[in-house]
Amino acid sequence: MDPLTVIGVAVGAGAAVVLAPIALGAVGFTAAGIAANSVAAGMMASAATASCGGVLAGSTVAVLQSAGAAGLAGSTTAVVAGVGGAVGGAVGEAVGWLTATAAALLL
Template sequence: MELLTFFVVAAGAGGAVVLAPIALGAVGFTAAGIAANSVAAGMMASAATASSGGVLAGSTVAVLQSAGAAGLAGSTTAVVAGVGGAVGWLTATAAALLL
């Protein structure tokens, strides 16, 4: 692996881990709960309607709220880093093909 590719993969992995909690907060999954009038509130309303009034444990909304409130678990952080690194690698590979 070229040195530049290594750095792009590392930046993608690290950036994804740093930005994931920021993105969760930006869409409304906060430590204080789901923010009113946010994307998260809309997701929660849809999930509650679909399940006759409650948000099911283990659903996407429940998992994202848990991550927004308590932070990412170690296993989730590893997955986020892996996806970020893969995006970094794809970016470096595409850039190398274009140059």
């Protein structure tokens, strides 16, 4: 495996795990609840309207609020790291390919 791909996987996995809770807070899923006038509040209002007044357990809004309040569960952290690693690996592979192609063209 290309070293840039390995680096991409590691950086992608680590960054995804670190940035996921920050992203949840930024859109309004906080430890104190859903922030007023946030994206999360809009999602909650839509979910409540769709289910005739309540947010269903297990729905996207409920799961994101749980993660925002209590943090990511171990299994969720593994999934987030896996997706981040896959994206990072793809980026690393693309950078390696572009670097090799550019070097070949310049010779």
